[in-house]
Amino acid sequence: MNQFQQARNQVLNQIKNACDYARRDPATVRLLAVSKTHPSQSLREMYQLGQQCFGENYLQEALDKIEELKDLDIEWHFIGHVQRNKTKQLAEKFDWVHGVDRLIIAERLSSQRLDTQSPLNLCIQVNIDAQDSKDGCQPDEVAELVEKISxxxxxRLRGIMVIPAPDHSQAFIDAKELFEQVKPQH
Incomplete structure (x- = not known):
C-alpha cells in the first residue's frame, strides 16, 4: 500500500467513524483532497485509488493540472480566496468555487460561466470568528448574499465555507446555526 492509499484510507476511516457517531450515512459524505503543491502524477495515482474531487488554491498551478489531467473525470474545486481578475478562468475551468465573499465576484462568475456548462457550484466564505487574517464576509452579510446569489x-449556491481559528469549537456551532438560518432562503 503506497502513502496516498494509506493516507486516504485513514481519512475515510475517520469519516466513517464521524458518520457513525452522527448517525449519518457515510455515502453522503465526499472527500475533497487538497492537492496544492502535489504534482499531476500524484493526483493521477489518487484518482486511480478512487479519489475524484481535488481542491486547489493556486490558480496557475491548478490550470496546469487541469490541462495535464483532462483525460480523467475529475471534479475540480477552487478553495482559495477569489480575486476579481481571476473569475473568468475559475468560471470556465472549475466545478466548485469555495471562497466567494462578495456579490460582485458571484455575478462575474455567473456571467463568465459558459452556457454549455452546468451551473457553477459555489460556497460563500464567511469569516465566522472575525479573524483579521482571514477573508470572508461577516456573518450578518450572509442572508443578503444568499438572497442575491441564489x-x-x-x-448553484451550495452552502457556506468557514475557516475558524484553531481550537475554536464555538465557530463550528456558529457556522451551523448561520447555515440553518439562511437555508430556507435558498
Whole structure:
C-alpha cells in the first residue's frame, strides 16, 4: 500500500467513524483532497485509488493540472480566496468555487460561466470568528448574499465555507446555526 492509499484510507476511516457517531450515512459524505503543491502524477495515482474531487488554491498551478489531467473525470474545486481578475478562468475551468465573499465576484462568475456548462457550484466564505487574517464576509452579510446569489442564472449556491481559528469549537456551532438560518432562503 503506497502513502496516498494509506493516507486516504485513514481519512475515510475517520469519516466513517464521524458518520457513525452522527448517525449519518457515510455515502453522503465526499472527500475533497487538497492537492496544492502535489504534482499531476500524484493526483493521477489518487484518482486511480478512487479519489475524484481535488481542491486547489493556486490558480496557475491548478490550470496546469487541469490541462495535464483532462483525460480523467475529475471534479475540480477552487478553495482559495477569489480575486476579481481571476473569475473568468475559475468560471470556465472549475466545478466548485469555495471562497466567494462578495456579490460582485458571484455575478462575474455567473456571467463568465459558459452556457454549455452546468451551473457553477459555489460556497460563500464567511469569516465566522472575525479573524483579521482571514477573508470572508461577516456573518450578518450572509442572508443578503444568499438572497442575491441564489438568483444568478449560472450559479448553484451550495452552502457556506468557514475557516475558524484553531481550537475554536464555538465557530463550528456558529457556522451551523448561520447555515440553518439562511437555508430556507435558498
Amino acid at each position: 438568483q444568478l442564472p449560472h450559479i
